[in-house]
Amino acid sequence: MSLIQNKVQKNTVIHVNFLEAVKKQYHxxxxxxxxxxxxxxIMQIIAGLLTFSNQIYSVNSNNIDITVRIISADLxxxxxxxxxxxxxxxxxxxASKNKMVTFVTSKQTNHLANILFMITLCxxxxxxxxxxxxxxxxxxxxxxxxxxxxYFAGTSVSEFATGILATIAYMLLIASFFYLIGExxxxxxxxxxxIPSVLVGLLFILGVNVEPIIGFYIFTxxxxxxLVKTLVTAxxxxxxxxxxxxxxxxxx
Amino acid sequence: MINVMTFTVLAIFVVIIVIFVIQKFxxxxxxxxxxxxxxxxLFSYIVVLLFATVIYLSFVQPKMAAIKIEEVHAPILYxxxxxxxxxxxxxxxQFIKDEWEMEPINHEIEIALTSGMYDAYFSxxxxxxxxxxxxxxxxxxxxxxxxxxxxxxxxxQVSLAKLSIEGNQLSFYGEEEYITVYFRxxxxxxxxxxxxxxxxxxxxNYFNFEQGEQVLYLSVPxxxxxxxxxxFFDIITK
Numbered sequence: 001m002s003l004i005q006n007k008v009q010k011n012t013v014i015h016v017n018f019l020e021a022v023k024k025q026y027h028x029x030x031x032x033x034x035x036x037x038x039x040x041x042i043m044q045i046i047a048g049l050l051t052f053s054n055q056i057y058s059v060n061s062n063n064i065d066i067t068v069r070i071i072s073a074d075l076x077x078x079x080x081x082x083x084x085x086x087x088x089x090x091x092x093x094x095a096s097k098n099k100m101v102t103f104v105t106s107k108q109t110n111h112l113a114n115i116l117f118m119i120t121l122c123x124x125x126x127x128x129x130x131x132x133x134x135x136x137x138x139x140x141x142x143x144x145x146x147x148x149x150x151y152f153a154g155t156s157v158s159e160f161a162t163g164i165l166a167t168i169a170y171m172l173l174i175a176s177f178f179y180l181i182g183e184x185x186x187x188x189x190x191x192x193x194x195i196p197s198v199l200v201g202l203l204f205i206l207g208v209n210v211e212p213i214i215g216f217y218i219f220t221x222x223x224x225x226x227l228v229k230t231l232v233t234a235x236x237x238x239x240x241x242x243x244x245x246x247x248x249x250x251x252x
Numbered sequence: 253m254i255n256v257m258t259f260t261v262l263a264i265f266v267v268i269i270v271i272f273v274i275q276k277f278x279x280x281x282x283x284x285x286x287x288x289x290x291x292x293x294l295f296s297y298i299v300v301l302l303f304a305t306v307i308y309l310s311f312v313q314p315k316m317a318a319i320k321i322e323e324v325h326a327p328i329l330y331x332x333x334x335x336x337x338x339x340x341x342x343x344x345x346q347f348i349k350d351e352w353e354m355e356p357i358n359h360e361i362e363i364a365l366t367s368g369m370y371d372a373y374f375s376x377x378x379x380x381x382x383x384x385x386x387x388x389x390x391x392x393x394x395x396x397x398x399x400x401x402x403x404x405x406x407x408x409q410v411s412l413a414k415l416s417i418e419g420n421q422l423s424f425y426g427e428e429e430y431i432t433v434y435f436r437x438x439x440x441x442x443x444x445x446x447x448x449x450x451x452x453x454x455x456x457n458y459f460n461f462e463q464g465e466q467v468l469y470l471s472v473p474x475x476x477x478x479x480x481x482x483x484f485f486d487i488i489t490k
Contacts, residue, residue: 031287034287034290034291035290037290037291037293037294038290038293041293041294041297063368063426063427063429063430063431064399064410064430064431064433064463065430065431065432065433066401066410066432066433066435066461067432067433067434067435068434068435068436068437069434069435069436069437070436070437070438070439071436071437071438071439072438072439072440072441072442073441074441074442077441077442077443124294124298127298128297128298128301130441130443131298131301131302131304131305132301133441134301134304134305134308134309135300135301135304135305135308137308137312137313137438138304138305138307138308138312140436140438141308141312141313141316141438142312144436146434146436147434147435147436148409148435148436149316149319149321149435149436149437149438150321150401150402150404150435150436150437151321151402151404151437151438152316152317152319152437152438153437153438153439153440154313154314154316154317154438155309155313155440155441155444157309159440159444160305160309160444162443162444162447163441163443163444166443166444166446166447167443170443218446219446220446221446221447221449222447223447226446226447
């Protein structure tokens with residue numbers, strides 16, 4: 001009886017320590033990588049400014065040329081996606097891993113802290129990208145009177161919430177994919193050249209069609225199904241990244 | 253007044269300068285933003301954007317959505333002129349742009365394109381109807397449908413060829429340079445559009461531009477001679 005109690009106590013202690021370790025590392029990452037948010041704000045502001053001049057041209061018959069300036073959060077969301085790619089990569093670098101040496105840590109706790117940190121980044125990035133989009137639309141609606149409006153597509157509150165959720169889900173998907181790539185690259189430095197070369201070769205030289213893969217997510221008309229698809233894929237990619245990461249020492 | 257492109261370039265330039273200055277001071281330890289300060293900046297950024305979004309969704313957007321732009325759907329005049337049975341139909345009165353009456357000398361009139369930039373497809377049908385009465389005047393009516401973009405009438409911004417009448421000559425003339433018309437549009441974001449069954453005005457994928465049509469109707473006395481460049485004018489006898 002006492003042996004069983006002892007085992008249970010021991011397991012409980014280990015469990016608490018694991019969570020504590022993850023929590024501590026997560027907080028440490030929030031402290032250590034605080035400049036990531038500065039980068040995000042700057043990238044989003046630049047995207048927001050570029051949105052003002054986002055144009056589509058249509059040259060038509062005779063001597064008529066119609067130019068429409070389309071205002072949406074697309075460019076801001078796009079650059080926020082780019083930001084999360086950089087951040088996911090950065091978390092897998094040797095420098096980032098070396099910082100964790102000060103902690104009594106395991107590879108699993110480091111990965112879990114990284115994933116939690118990326119979820120935080122995605123949440124903040126997805127939220128602010130959509131909010132900044134609304135801000136830009138407000139400025140254009142109220143202050144920019146240079147050209148007449150050709151149409152105005154309003155967004156309901158539920159659509160706005162949908163946009164935020166979808167952005168966060170896509171960011172998680174992108175983050176998990178590039179986190180996995182980052183972990184694979186860490187196996188050997190030659191992979192930094194091989195992986196992009198293989199990707200470029202597949203896409204541009206062999207002309208591999210990635211549309212079905214991307215379409216699997218972007219052509220889904222239901223938000224809940226799209227969330228399930230992206231989150232399950234993100235989970236699997238993070239899991240794969242953890243497996244690859246386990247092949248490495250925390251500090252080599 | 254600076255245009256949007258110049259403003260954007262200048263704004264990006266200013267942002268880059270600010271970043272550079274902050275980094276420079278930061279490296280000199282004169283301006284070292286702490287962890288807490290940076291999170292305060294992030295928190296302020298979110299609060300400002302949240303506040304702006306609430307204002308946009310509550311006040312600005314309903315006001316903008318309330319502005320109704322009338323949709324225009326004009327008939328195709330060419331279908332009336334070149335009817336399936338070979339007969340010219342009745343041209344709709346509501347599309348009469350202007351009317352003239354002229355007294356031709358020597359029973360002859362000339363229709364010409366005097367100026368303007370037009371492509372190879374430029375052609376104006378001229379419907380000629382002969383009268384049996386003794387009146388020797390020529391009555392000219394120009395029919396014109398509106399030029400539409402996304403079903404909005406943009407005829408004021410994009411004018412078609414103009415017609416002037418002097419002596420025996422009916423002269424069509426137009427702009428010698430490209431007319432560039434600027435519009436702005438507020439569209440839904442890509443992450444929202446994905447879940448919509450259909451999006452009526454997705455300009456990025458769908459340019460619904462219909463250039464207005466012109467038809468010249470001439471009511472002429474019998475035996476009048478009409479000279480016109482066949483390249484630009486198609487004479488149809490009614």
